[in-house]
Amino acid sequence: AQRVTQPEKLLSVFKGAPVELKCNYSYSGSPELFWYVQYSRQRLQLLLRHISRESIKGFTADLNKGETSFHLKKPFAQEEDSAMYYCALGTHSGTYKYIFGTGTRLKVLA
């Protein structure tokens, strides 16, 4: 079965603390993984894609095929990081589509 699991609905951290948002996936093919972020009153926007292996706004995510995980990390959280974060799995079954996790709300406390 194709599935994305984000175990935490809410994650609260203090400003300056490290952040790790967990994402696990289930997929029999070669996975393409993304993190999308939704700031308050804004649209869902792409934050990271695993094939780019880049750091955006200080966030990084490494694909671990052995653990089927794609956790999002940032060493020092900022208040402006407070948002809803969705992990998504891109699948090719005739049509390219995303399977999303249920999302994690990150609250960075002053």
Added chain:
Amino acid sequence: ETGVTQSPTHLIKTRGQQVTLRCSSQSGHNTVSWYQQALGQGPQFIFQYYREEENGRGNFPPRFSGLQFPNYSSELNVNALELDDSALYLCASSRDGIQPLHFGNGTRLTVT
């Protein structure tokens, strides 16, 4: 570069009615996908349109249908509305169906 735009932003309908939601794709994008996001859930894939044809469908009944026009804009139609259809409907566009997807702000549909 014009982003994905959706209309209307909010809509209230009664059970049994029909609704049409509209989406204009980002400039240069020819593929439109529709997602349903229920409260507290992640978006779920409804279907995708490419070159004016449905090009894949998720686990949604036939009363969910769509169209894509020559200018790549799209409509989502839902017939015989049910209370469970209350959700945020997201449109996303891409070029040739290749990721990543670019999302609109969504249409919030409430069925009473």
